[in-house]
Amino acid sequence: QVQLVESxxxxxxxxxxxxxxxxxxxxxxSSNAMGWFRQAPGKEREFVTAISWSGDRTxxxxxxxxxxxxxxxxxxxxxxxxxxxxxxxxxxxxxxxxRTGSLPMAVAGYYDxxxxxxxxxxxS
Numbered sequence: 051q052v053q054l055v056e057s058x059x060x061x062x063x064x065x066x067x068x069x070x071x072x073x074x075x076x077x078x079x080s081s082n083a084m085g086w087f088r089q090a091p092g093k094e095r096e097f098v099t100a101i102s103w104s105g106d107r108t109x110x111x112x113x114x115x116x117x118x119x120x121x122x123x124x125x126x127x128x129x130x131x132x133x134x135x136x137x138x139x140x141x142x143x144x145x146x147x148x149r150t151g152s153l154p155m156a157v158a159g160y161y162d163x164x165x166x167x168x169x170x171x172x173x174s
Contacts, residue, residue: 052163059168070131072146088142100154143167
């Protein structure tokens with residue numbers, strides 16, 4: 051079992067930055083690939099980015115490439131999402147997810163554990 055707790059969300063103006071954190075506890079964290087997903091009001095949950103257990107592989111949705119960066123610190127059992135050049139369309143609840151496999155995946159169904167989410171609101 052893995053417990054995930056996100057933090058770092060908030061209100062920011064367009065063009066600004068936020069850094070989300072996801073702290074993991076429970077079973078071994080370093081063997082899990084991790085991902086970030088988001089869900090805007092009235093929309094389905096969508097993939098944002100994912101990272102392999104070792105951190106050497108990362109995937110990004112086209113909508114965030116060049117603006118968002120995922121990273122992890124296995125010593126701290128934490129994964130991060132640095133979000134720069136934020137746009138109003140980035141407004142959503144952001145969820146951290148973990149899967150028992152080591153490879154990052156862009157499909158929510160591959161993930162076994164989810165955090166409670168953190169709200170990110172970008173004003174225009």
